[in-house]
Amino acid sequence: MAAPARKRSGAQAQPPARKGARRAPTIPLTVSRPELLVNGSDAEFRQLVHNLFGFMALHERIRAGHGKTMGLAGVEYTVLISILHLAAKGEVNVKTVADHLHLSGAFITTTTRKLLQLGLIHKTMDTVDRRRVTLTVSSKGRAALEKLAPIQRRINDTEFGCLSREEFRALNSLLERMIACGDRAVALQTYLLSGNTPEDLDAID
Missing domain, CATH: 1.20.5 (Single alpha-helices involved in coiled-coils or other helix-helix interfaces)
Known part of the structure; x- marks a missing residue:
């Protein structure tokens, strides 16, 4: 006579842990604020950080592509377009750009020097205070940005389309x-x- 069939449950039974088996090492928390922990775990926080890394890596590829169209590195393109947009609100200098992009003044000085050599921007010294230098985008720089704009709009619309x-x-x-x-x-x-x-x-x- 055949043995009666066992009733199957939805979850597979787990074998009991063997005596002496090593327990998984405890991973130290990377945050302690209750607002950032879920059931005492920082897993969602780590996911957030890694998602930010992932998005910024993709955005950096896009920015590098924009810069490549005019022979620039991604960050050089960003400085150029920042000068153009900031100038619509007022006078632009190295500190203005550095504060806007959260970069050092020394880095912006080096970058604008290259943009100047390429003829993409102008630097104008104040007639009274020669330490005061105003940055503006040249006609060559503006033409390069205007040429990129139709492609840039399509890409940005897609990147932030969600x-x-x-x-x-x-x-x-x-x-x-x-x-x-x-x-x-x-x-x-x-x-x-x-x-x-x-x-x-x-x-x-």
């Missing part, structure tokens, strides 16, 4: 706040890697 108007504005606001937090995090890292300890910081506070 966002609604509300999501776009919310994301922009979030990023501004995250950049401010990032500035503080960089300052903290510099402080701690200089041989100071979190306890030293607590003492200052």
